[in-house]
Amino acid sequence: xxxxxxxxxxxxxxxxxxxxxxxxxxxxxxxxxxxxxxxxxxxxxxxxxxxxxxxxxxxxxxxxxxxxxxxxxxxxxxxxxxxxxxxxxxxxxxxxxxxxxxxxxxxxxxxxxxxxxxxxxxxxxxxxxxxxxxxxxxxxxxxxxxxxxxxxxxxxxxx
Numbered sequence: 775x776x777x778x779x780x781x782x783x784x785x786x787x788x789x790x791x792x793x794x795x796x797x798x799x800x801x802x803x804x805x806x807x808x809x810x811x812x813x814x815x816x817x818x819x820x821x822x823x824x825x826x827x828x829x830x831x832x833x834x835x836x837x838x839x840x841x842x843x844x845x846x847x848x849x850x851x852x853x854x855x856x857x858x859x860x861x862x863x864x865x866x867x868x869x870x871x872x873x874x875x876x877x878x879x880x881x882x883x884x885x886x887x888x889x890x891x892x893x894x895x896x897x898x899x900x901x902x903x904x905x906x907x908x909x910x911x912x913x914x915x916x917x918x919x920x921x922x923x924x925x926x927x928x929x930x931x932x933x
Contacts, residue, residue, distance in 0.1 A: 811841045815850035820861050827865045833876055834864065840879070 812820075812835060821828050834840045843864075847857060868875035888895070 811835050811844050812847060813849060816844075816847055816857065819850060819854060820857065823858050823862070825862045825865060826858070827868060830865060830868050830875060831861055837879075839883070 817835075820826055820831055835844055843860070847853075864875060867878075871878045
């Protein structure tokens with residue numbers, strides 16, 4: 775869980791913050807294509823893995839705000855399992871979030887920007903306790919049926 779939190783924190787913080795996930799880092803190779811943040815070998819390693827969303831990977835690499843996740847990676851053959859694990863986790867997070875990780879990042883960025891300007895979308899709302907009624911144990915038909923079901927379950931359960 776700590777690793778996932780670290781990766782999410784790294785996604786949200788700008789590259790200038792100096793935070794990066796715990797991956798062994800050394801100077802990487804650079805090339806002239808749009809994926810120059812990664813060496814061609816590391817990029818091929820990730821693109822060829824079945825658990826990695828290639829379009830998500832390319833979007834994160836090409837995003838100036840997220841490219842720090844892939845900077846300073848060691849050459850192919852060093853820490854490959856960690857590299858694949860990171861991008862697989864990002865793919866899993868993207869699949870788990872309703873509109874994907876990129877949407878999550880856009881929303882987070884806009885909320886952080888609003889917070890930095892002291893903009894609170896809930897300023898006009900006033901918290902209140904909704905009106906309701908207190909239901910006593912055994913009160914009403916529903917409570918009696920629920921109590922009977924619970925008692926029956928307790929009697930039927932193995933001891």
